[in-house]
Amino acid sequence: MYNSMEQMLYNEYGIQVQSLQQIPAGWSASAWKVHSECGDYFLKVYDKHKPSTRNWIARIDSYMPVVLWLHENTKLQKKMTAPILTRDRTYKKEDSSFLYMVFPFIEGSTICDEKLKPEQIREVAQIISELHFHGAEIPASTNSLIETFDVSFCTTLSNRLGNIHASASLQEVLKPYMTLLAQATESLQSMGLLLQNSKMRYVMCHTDLHGWNLIQSKNLILIDWEGLKLAPVEADLFSFTGTFFFDYAWEDFMSIYQTTHKDYQINVEAMRFYRLRRRLEDIHEFVESILFDKLTQDDMNQSLRYLKQECELLHVMC
Numbered sequence: 011m012y013n014s015m016e017q018m019l020y021n022e023y024g025i026q027v028q029s030l031q032q033i034p035a036g037w038s039a040s041a042w043k044v045h046s047e048c049g050d051y052f053l054k055v056y057d058k059h060k061p062s063t064r065n066w067i068a069r070i071d072s073y074m075p076v077v078l079w080l081h082e083n084t085k086l087q088k089k090m091t092a093p094i095l096t097r098d099r100t101y102k103k104e105d106s107s108f109l110y111m112v113f114p115f116i117e118g119s120t121i122c123d124e125k126l127k128p129e130q131i132r133e134v135a136q137i138i139s140e141l142h143f144h145g146a147e148i149p150a151s152t153n154s155l156i157e158t159f160d161v162s163f164c165t166t167l168s169n170r171l172g173n174i175h176a177s178a179s180l181q182e183v184l185k186p187y188m189t190l191l192a193q194a195t196e197s198l199q200s201m202g203l204l205l206q207n208s209k210m211r212y213v214m215c216h217t218d219l220h221g222w223n224l225i226q227s228k229n230l231i232l233i234d235w236e237g238l239k240l241a242p243v244e245a246d247l248f249s250f251t252g253t254f255f256f257d258y259a260w261e262d263f264m265s266i267y268q269t270t271h272k273d274y275q276i277n278v279e280a281m282r283f284y285r286l287r288r289r290l291e292d293i294h295e296f297v298e299s300i301l302f303d304k305l306t307q308d309d310m311n312q313s314l315r316y317l318k319q320e321c322e323l324l325h326v327m328c
Contacts, residue, residue: 011105015053019044022096022103023112025051036222037299038066038236043115050115051094055108061302062295066236067109073238074101075150080214085140089133091116091233118227126221131259133230134219135266142213142243142271157212157241159202161287164195167294170301180300183314187321191293194328198290201283210277214238215245220255243271244280251285253327289324293317 012018019025028045035041035054044051056067074093078101081092093101094112103110126134146152171191174181184191216223217237225231239245247267250260268274296317299305305313 011107015042015055015110018103018105018110019051019053019112022098022110023094024097025112036234037295038063038234044112050117052091052113052115054111054113056110058104058107058109062299069236070102070109070111072154073235076148076152076155076214076238077235079148079150080141080144084144086137088229089137089140089231090235091231116225116227116231116233118225118231121221121224121226123221126256126259128262130224130226130230131256131262132266134224134232134256134259135263137230137232138216138219138246139267139270141216142246145213145240148214152214152240155238155240157239157245159205159283161195161198161202161290163291163294164199167290167297168192168195170294170297177301179310179314180297180317183318184297184321187325190325190328191290191321194286194290194324198283198286201279201286205280205283208279210242210280212240213243215241215243217241217245219246219249242277242280243274244277244284247276248281248284248288251281253323254285254288285327289320289327293320293324296320 012021015030016027019027025044025046025048028047030053031043031045033041033043039054039056042053042055044053056063058064058067077090078092080086081090091113094114095101096103101111121130171184171188174184215238216232216235217239218234219232223232223234225233248254250256250263256263296313300310300313300317
């Protein structure tokens, strides 16, 4: 086990750390700005003991070789992030408690919840259009990334809902939505079974398009590729539909997207599936984190607020 992150960075990357600053991040990992004589870096740290991060850690060896291939072999190079390799040419380092990855630090601002400007909508459309040109031709193995329409988390979520009395705060938030959640999980499971037996074109999809994964630098950059999959295009396009992140940008986005994907027509069933799965996945992640992660009271209150918001959006969507 490394004595410190500074030691890990020097031993494995040759980076002599001058300062480390923790910066806001999503729920999959903590994030740090590393300042050194050679410049600034972005350090992502996954806590192996945190239950809600284990699925993310398990996927790294599946998606990261494809991320590196996309970065090195497509027009996306300046529009995406890829990890810096270690001294021994690997994309990660780990010890018994943590997994580490280092990226170039991007000078710019995260879009967050701000509305995309017209030029940014154009750039996002160009990024996704390019990504959707690639798929089975990628030399790195993509077998483990193929969409299976798995919704096994629904079983876990249903079990948690049956025991919400164990947490009074969770019960207070979820009680008004119990019937809706039961119906939604059942519906999603049925949709998943139908889509497993359907024939669709699969392409590389980011699957997590929202403002917190977009950084405005000299150009727009798409980050956090943990959800990379070989899937129907609706796995990305749902983000531009009603109640989701960029619903206001659908027409402008599609006018650009369809200049390069001229024959695209919405697969209605796939779109319904991805919209509902994302909403229920987010609810599931919040429930798991509230129940099992050791959250501070502020983080707990924030997670409860977000959970209630997701349940309200599910109600609107259904």
